[in-house]
Amino acid sequence: MKLPKLLFISLAILSLNSGAKAQGREIESVVEYASPGVRGMGKPQGVVIKYERLPDFGIKSESDDPSLGNGEGRIRRHNKFSVRALAPLVNKPQTKVILGFDYELEEFNFAGLNESSYDLYRYLEDKNLKSIGLQLAYLHSLNVRNFYLIRVKGELNGDYTRDNIKISDYLKATVDLAYGWKKTPDFAIGVGLQWGYTFGRQRIYPGILYNRTFNPKWGVESIFPANVRLRYNANEKTLFYTGYRLEGASYDIFADETNLRRFGEIELRRTDIKGLLRMEREIYDFLWFGVEGGYRRYYRHRIFDEVGSTDELITNDLAGAGYVEVQLFLVPPRKWTERSSNR
Structure with a gap:
């Protein structure tokens, strides 16, 4: 889930002390190895707890299968909760290896459901759609100008519970490759x-990293077109x-x-875009909080007759809605970064 964002965060934490420094015993010059981080970026987030809510929006569903038919309803709230932890296994000036774990769930609460309501809505009501992921990211600086990243992630995504989980049914893999230039x-x-x-x-998607600080106040952080x-x-x-x-x-x-049971294992896929405003603020040294709000618009929200299929069972049209998100996260203490900068 939210994979471009996870890649962006991986890049951020891998670029801890964005100009990684190495100094020989017999020379005074300091080598600043290349990394994706630039001056002015927020601190890398090691542990993040996040809650998001989207209140009250409509949904319409259509299916070409007569046994499923069409439906219409209202979602009172859409909740998302996640915990993520990233930790460095190797943190050398030229090479960094990060191990990451994340747990996410989302649920829908519908208004006015009863036994005659649309099958998909009745099934999704209070259903925890979960994702448990493990990732390993490797960043290597070739010199003061060039760097590359390799990241591999595996996730278990679906409606499983502790009693019925079967890894082969829910496992999804992601691979990221990136090459970059540190201009300044x-x-x-x-x-x-x-x-x-x-x-x-699952497909191959291109991306362009562009991180730039224009002056002490303003900068841009992006992996286009994802964010x-x-x-x-x-x-x-x-x-x-x-x-x-x-x-x-x-x-x-x-x-x-529901009537969907005759299809066995099916797949729900969604893509949405969010316009956002966000604030991050230090509470105490290593402890920060973030508040984000904006407008979310679904691009696609569909049910497919089997995993990886192109045959749509149900097409959902979800209305746009405002959202609010709160975060609490841990960052490296100042004494760690100061100690690393003085090496």
Whole structure:
């Protein structure tokens, strides 16, 4: 889920001390190895707890299968909760290896459901669609100008519970490759490919990294077309952002309690775009919080007759809606970064 965003965060934490320094014993010169980070970026987020809510929006569903038919309803709220942890296994000036774990769930609460309501809505009501992921990212600086990234991630995405989970039914893999150039301490660019689920179905998607700080107050952070953010540094403890973000997900589900059960394992894929405003603020040294709000518009939200299929069972049209998101996250303490900078 939200794979471009995860790649962006991986790049951020891998670029801890964005100009990684190495100094020989017998020379005074300091080598600043290339990385995707630039001056002015927010601190890498090691552990993040996040909650998001989208209140009250409509949904319409259509199917060419007469046994499923069409439906219409209202979603009272759409909740999302996630926990993510990223930790460095190797943190050398030229080479960084990051291990990451994340757990996410989302659920829908519908208004006025009863036994005659549309089958898909009755099935999704209070159903926890989950994602458990493990990733390994490798960043290597070739010299002071060039770097590359390799990231591999596996996720279990679907409606499973502790009692019925079967890894082969829910496992999805993602691979990211990127190569970049550090032009100056304030400017880094790169190109990359992702084999993943940004637009629901697993495909290869290109991306362009563009991180630039124009002056002490303003900068841009982006992996286009997945996300673009304009950054304003109010001070070292407060940052503001505005921009957009694409998010995608794919869930394998078994809707046994409905007419969908005759299809066995089916797949729900979604892609949406969010226009956002965001603030990040330090609470105490290593502890920060973030508040984000904006408008979400679904690009696609569909049910397919089997995993990886192109045959749509149900096409859902979800109305646009505002959303709010709150985060609490841990960053490296100042003494760690100061110690690393003085090496």
